[in-house]
Amino acid sequence: MRRINHCMNKQLQSICQKAVEIDKLNLLVKQFLPTHLSEHCRVSSFSKGTLTVQIDDPAWATELRYSLPELRDALRKEGLYQLISVKLALANENYTLPSSNKKKRQYLSATTCSSLHALSEVCSFEPLRNALRDLANNHKHPTDT
Structure with a gap:
């Protein structure tokens, strides 16, 4: 029986190899980060000497930013000699699409x-007088009469 990597075409094989490399880098990076930070970040790419680390919250990104020089030096000592810089990217996992429901209309108070x-x-x-009158007359709540 043939191994799965022999059945793949060259492009798919290249993608799988890149994913394995990123996974190894991810484990290596997490090894040098404090536990509370490693739970919130992951390696997303390594290209042209730049390691991109994706982090899920801006607060954690701030803390990680202060640790980057030590992380870079530790990774170089572990054999990642081509590492020039570490870049942080904010993950968009928490982004939700705007709902199609209309927003509830807000009304001005009677006062x-x-x-x-x-x-x-x-x-x-x-013109300002007319605009103020229109605003005062058209934005009353239906229950305010």
Whole structure:
């Protein structure tokens, strides 16, 4: 029986090899990070001497940023001689698409409407006076009468 890597075409084999290399780098990086940080980050790529570490929260990224020189030096000592820099990238896992539901309309309070109306009465610039009146009249909550 043939091994699975002999059945793959060259492109797929290259992708799988790159994934294995990134996984090894990920384990190596996590070995040099404090436990509380290693749970929130992972290696996403290594290209042209730049190691990109993806982190799931900006607060953790700030803490990790202070540890980068030591991490870089430790990785070089472990044989990653081509490492020039370490770059942080914020993971977008927590990003949610905007919902298709319309946002609930917000209304001005009765006090605000009366203040806007009173302000429109003393305003001498006609376009502003009309805008203030429209705002005061058109944004009342349906239950405010």
